[in-house]
Amino acid sequence: MKVLLPDGTSREIDSALSGFEVVNAVEIKNKRSILAMECNGELVDLSRTPFGDEVVLVAGDSDSGRGILRHSTAHVLAQAVLELWPGSKFAIGPFIQDGFYYDFALVDNGRFNDEDMERIEAKMRSIIKANQRFVREELSIQEGLDLFGNQPFKREIIEGVAHLDDSEDANEGVSDKGVSIYRNSETFVDLCRGPHVPSTSYLGSFKLMRVAGAYWRGDEKRDQLQRIYGTAWESKDALEAYLVRLDEAERRDHRKLGMELDLFHFPPEIGGGLPVFHPKGALIRHLMEDFSKKSHLLGGYQFAWTPHIAKSTLFEVSGHLEWYKDGMYPPMEMEGATYYPKPMNCPMHILIYKAHQRSYRELPLRLFEFGTVYRFERSGVLHGLARVRGLTQDDSHIFCAPSQLGGELSRLLKFIIELLKAFGLEDFEAELATRPAKSVGEDYEWEEATNALEYALSQSEIPYVRAEGEGAFYAPKIDIHLKDAIGRRWQVSTLQVDLQLPQRFDMEFVDSDNTRKRPYMIHRALFGSVERFFAILLEHYAGALPTWLSPTQITVVPVKESNHEYAESIARALTQIGARVVVHGANEPLGARIRRSKLDKTPYILVVGDRDVAAQTVGVNRRGSDKPETDVLFSAFLDEISGELVPTPLVVTE
RNA sequence: GCCGGUGUGGCGCAGUUGGUAGCGCAGGCGAUUUGUAAUCGUCAGGUCGUCGGUUCGAGUCCGACCACCGGCUCCA
Numbered sequence: 001m002k003v004l005l006p007d008g009t010s011r012e013i014d015s016a017l018s019g020f021e022v023v024n025a026v027e028i029k030n031k032r033s034i035l036a037m038e039c040n041g042e043l044v045d046l047s048r049t050p051f052g053d054e055v056v057l058v059a060g061d062s063d064s065g066r067g068i069l070r071h072s073t074a075h076v077l078a079q080a081v082l083e084l085w086p087g088s089k090f091a092i093g094p095f096i097q098d099g100f101y102y103d104f105a106l107v108d109n110g111r112f113n114d115e116d117m118e119r120i121e122a123k124m125r126s127i128i129k130a131n132q133r134f135v136r137e138e139l140s141i142q143e144g145l146d147l148f149g150n151q152p153f154k155r156e157i158i159e160g161v162a163h164l165d166d167s168e169d170a171n172e173g174v175s176d177k178g179v180s181i182y183r184n185s186e187t188f189v190d191l192c193r194g195p196h197v198p199s200t201s202y203l204g205s206f207k208l209m210r211v212a213g214a215y216w217r218g219d220e221k222r223d224q225l226q227r228i229y230g231t232a233w234e235s236k237d238a239l240e241a242y243l244v245r246l247d248e249a250e251r252r253d254h255r256k257l258g259m260e261l262d263l264f265h266f267p268p269e270i271g272g273g274l275p276v277f278h279p280k281g282a283l284i285r286h287l288m289e290d291f292s293k294k295s296h297l298l299g300g301y302q303f304a305w306t307p308h309i310a311k312s313t314l315f316e317v318s319g320h321l322e323w324y325k326d327g328m329y330p331p332m333e334m335e336g337a338t339y340y341p342k343p344m345n346c347p348m349h350i351l352i353y354k355a356h357q358r359s360y361r362e363l364p365l366r367l368f369e370f371g372t373v374y375r376f377e378r379s380g381v382l383h384g385l386a387r388v389r390g391l392t393q394d395d396s397h398i399f400c401a402p403s404q405l406g407g408e409l410s411r412l413l414k415f416i417i418e419l420l421k422a423f424g425l426e427d428f429e430a431e432l433a434t435r436p437a438k439s440v441g442e443d444y445e446w447e448e449a450t451n452a453l454e455y456a457l458s459q460s461e462i463p464y465v466r467a468e469g470e471g472a473f474y475a476p477k478i479d480i481h482l483k484d485a486i487g488r489r490w491q492v493s494t495l496q497v498d499l500q501l502p503q504r505f506d507m508e509f510v511d512s513d514n515t516r517k518r519p520y521m522i523h524r525a526l527f528g529s530v531e532r533f534f535a536i537l538l539e540h541y542a543g544a545l546p547t548w549l550s551p552t553q554i555t556v557v558p559v560k561e562s563n564h565e566y567a568e569s570i571a572r573a574l575t576q577i578g579a580r581v582v583v584h585g586a587n588e589p590l591g592a593r594i595r596r597s598k599l600d601k602t603p604y605i606l607v608v609g610d611r612d613v614a615a616q617t618v619g620v621n622r623r624g625s626d627k628p629e630t631d632v633l634f635s636a637f638l639d640e641i642s643g644e645l646v647p648t649p650l651v652v653t654e
Numbered sequence: 655g656c657c658g659g660u661g662u663g664g665c666g667c668a669g670u671u672g673g674u675a676g677c678g679c680a681g682g683c684g685a686u687u688u689g690u691a692a693u694c695g696u697c698a699g700g701u702c703g704u705c706g707g708u709u710c711g712a713g714u715c716c717g718a719c720c721a722c723c724g725g726c727u728c729c730a
Contacts, residue, residue: 101725111657111658112657112658113658113659114658114659209724210658210659210724210725211657211658211659211724211725212657212658212724212725212726213656213657213658213725213726213727214656214657214725214726214727215656215657215726215727218726218727219727220655220656220726220727220728224656224657224726224727225657225726226657226658227657227725227726229724229725255722255723259665260665266721266722268703268720268721268722271721272720272721272722319730320730323730324730327728327729327730343730344730346730373730375729375730377728377729378655378656378727378728378729379655379721380655380656380657380725380726380727380728381655381727381728381729382722383723387729472730473730474730475730496730523730557689557690558687559687559688559689559690560687560688560689561687561688562687586687586688587686587687588686588687588688588692588693589686589687589688589692589693590687590688590689590690591688591689591690591691591692591693592688592691592692592693593688593690593691594690594691595690595691595692596691596692597691598691599691605690607689607690608689609688609689610689611689612689619689619690621690626690626691627690628689628690630689630690
C-alpha cells in the first residue's frame with residue numbers, strides 16, 4: 001500500500017488495520033500533526049481501516065487538515081454550550097474560511113453575550129484538556145431520529161434525507177444509507193459526517209470571535225439562532241499570524257482611512273448610508289471620474305445626463321415599482337403626480353434613445369453617465385462606502401442590433417479589464433449569473449442572452465464560474481471580481497444583457513432593409529459604484545494611492561525660513577507640469593513637518609536646504625522608503641515624475 | 655429588518671460601588687528657524703448620541719429612539 005506523506009514523499013507499507021498504524025509505520029517528525037487520512041479521495045478518521053491503493057496522510061497545516069480541526073473545534077464548542085446551557089438545541093457547525101461557527105437555540109429564546117464567550121472558551125479548554133476521543137458510529141435513519149429525539153434541528157437534517165441534493169445535509173453526516181454520529185463523551189454526541197481529529201487534545205489553537213444572529217437554514221422567516229463564530233489553527237503561531245492578518249485588514253479599513261486622511265464621513269444629521277466627501281476625498285473622486293469619462297470617450301461612448309427623480313409611471317413601465325418597490329425611497333406627491341427618486345438610470349437612458357427614431361447606422365449607441373441613484377438599503381446592511389443608500393454608478397446602456405451583441409460584449413470585457421488595470425488592479429475572475437427563479441421573459445430570450453455572455457467570456461482571458469440562478473430578474477449578467485493586495489475578493493463590474501426593457505419600452509430601430517427591429521440592450525457599470533470603488537482602492541492601497549490619484553502629490557519642505565523662496569520656486573515649476581504641490585513652511589521642526597506628510601501618505605516629500613539652493617538639488621523622500629535620497633538634481637526629479645502625475649490614457653482596441 | 659456589541663470635546667481614549675467631567679493628538683495664540691517620522695509654553699473646546707423615567711442627585715441605573723461596529727437575510 002502506498003502512503004503519501006505531507007512533505008510530498010511516499011512510502012510503501014504492507015498493510016495496516018488503522019490510520020494510526022499507517023502513521024506509526026512511516027517516519028514523520030511529529031506524528032500528532034497527522035489528523036486524518038484520505039483514501040480514494042475520501043477524508044476519513046485515522047481510527048478507520050485504510051482502503052484503496054493509496055493513503056494520503058492529512059496534516060493540520062493543509063487546507064483539508066485545517067478544515068478538519070476547525071470542524072472538530074466546532075464540535076467542542078457545541079459540547080461546551082450544551083453543558084453550560086442544559087436543554088439548548090444545536091443546529092449546524094461547519095468549518096468556513098479561516099474558522100468555524102455553530103448555531104444554537106437556547107431555552108426561552110436566550111441570547112449569548114460577550115461575557116458568555118469567555119465562559120464557553122474556558123469550558124472548551126477543559127474539554128480539550130480531557131483528551132476525549134471522537135468515536136464514530138453509524139446508525140440507521142430511525143436510530144438517528146430516536147437518538148436526537150429532543151433535538152429538532154438535528155431531526156430536520158436527518159429527515160431532509162428525502163432530498164439528498166441539499167449539500168448541507170450531506171455535510172452533516174446524513175446519507176441514504178443512514179447517519180453517522182460522533183461521541184466525545186458519555187453526554188455529548190453530534191450528528192456528523194466526519195472525519196474528526198482523533199481526540200480533543202489535538203485541538204487548542206482556537207479563539208471564539210463573536211456572536212451573531214443567524215436564521216435557521218438561512219431563511220429569515222424561520223427561527224433566528226444564536227451563532228458563535230470562532231477561528232482555529234494548527235498551531236499557536238498560525239493562530240497568531242491570522243490575528244495579525246485581521247489587524248492588517250483593520251488598518252486598511254476604508255472607514256478608518258477615510259477619517260484619518262480627511263476624505264469623507266457620514267453625518268448622522270444627513271442619515272445613514274449617505275456620505276459627504278471632504279475636499280481631498282472629492283478631489284480623488286474627481287480624478288477617478290475624470291479618468292473614467294475620458295476613457296469612455298475614447299471607447300466610443302457618448303455622455304448622457306438625467307435627473308434624480310421621475311414620475312411613478314416611468315418605473316411602472318420599467319418594472320422597478322413592481323419588483324423593487326421595497327428597495328426604493330418612498331414617493332413624493334407633487335401637482336397630482338407621484339415622483340420617486342430613481343433606483344436605476346436605465347429607464348431614463350431609454351428615453352434618450354427614444355427621443356427620436358433610430359437608424360441601424362447609429363448602433364451601437366453607447367450612453368454613459370455618472371448617475372446618482374437612491375436605494376433604500378435595510379439599516380443592518382449599510383457598510384461604510386461599500387454599501388450606501390445614495391450611490392453614483394458609472395453607468396452605461398449600450399443599445400445594439402442583435403447581430404452586434406457578441407462583438408459588443410467582447411469589446412466591453414476588454415474595456416472593463418483595461419480600465420480596472422489602469423487603477424492598478426489585476427487578478428480578475430468572473431461569475432456568469434443565470435436566470436433566477438423569480439424573473440421575467442421567455443426561456444429562449446434568456447438562453448440567447450446567457451449564451452452571448454458565456455461566449456464573450458470564453459473568448460476572453462478571464463477565468464469564470466457559473467452562478468446558477470443568481471442573475472437579475474430581467475437579465476443574466478457577468479460580475480467581475482478582483483483580488484486586492486491582501487487577497488480579498490471584491491465584486492466590482494457588472495454587465496447584463498437585457499431583452500426585457502426594450503420590449504417594455506417598445507424600443508425600435510430602422511434596419512438597412514427598412515424594417516423596424518427591436519434593439520438589444522446591455523447594462524454595465526465598471527466601478528460598480530464610485531463610492532464602493534473608492535473604498536476598494538483605499539483598502540487595496542492601504543490609503544497610499546498611486547501618485548495620479550493622490551490629493552497632494554508632492555510636499556516641498558524648506559529646511560529653514562531662508563530656503564523658503566527656493567522651495568516656492570520648486571513648487572511653481574512642479575505646478576507648471578501639472579503636479580499638486582504643497583509647501584510646508586518652517587514654522588515647525590523639520591522632522592515634524594516630514595512626519596505630517598508621511599502620515600498623509602504623500603507620494604513625494606522634497607526637503608530643500610542651503611545645499612540644495614546652491615546646487616539646484618532636492619532631497620527626495622519617496623513614500624514607502626525610509627531612506628531619503630539627497631542632492632538629487634531638481635531637473636532630474638522633474639523628468640522622473642512627469643510621467644506619473646496623470647494616468648496613462650486607456651488604449652482602446654476594437 | 656433581525657441578533658449581539660458600542661456611542662464621553664474634531665480624532666483616539668480614561669472616568670471606581672450614582673455625588674454635577676479628565677488625558678493625549680488635532681485646533682487658536684506666542685516663542686522657537688530647525689538637513690529627514692512628534693520643539694516649548696499657553697489658551698480655548700464637552701448640557702457625556704437623542705428623548706423620557708428612577709433618584710435629593712445620573713456620563714454612571716431603567717425605557718424608547720438614532721447612529722455606528724460584527725454577523726444573518728437582502729443587494730436591481
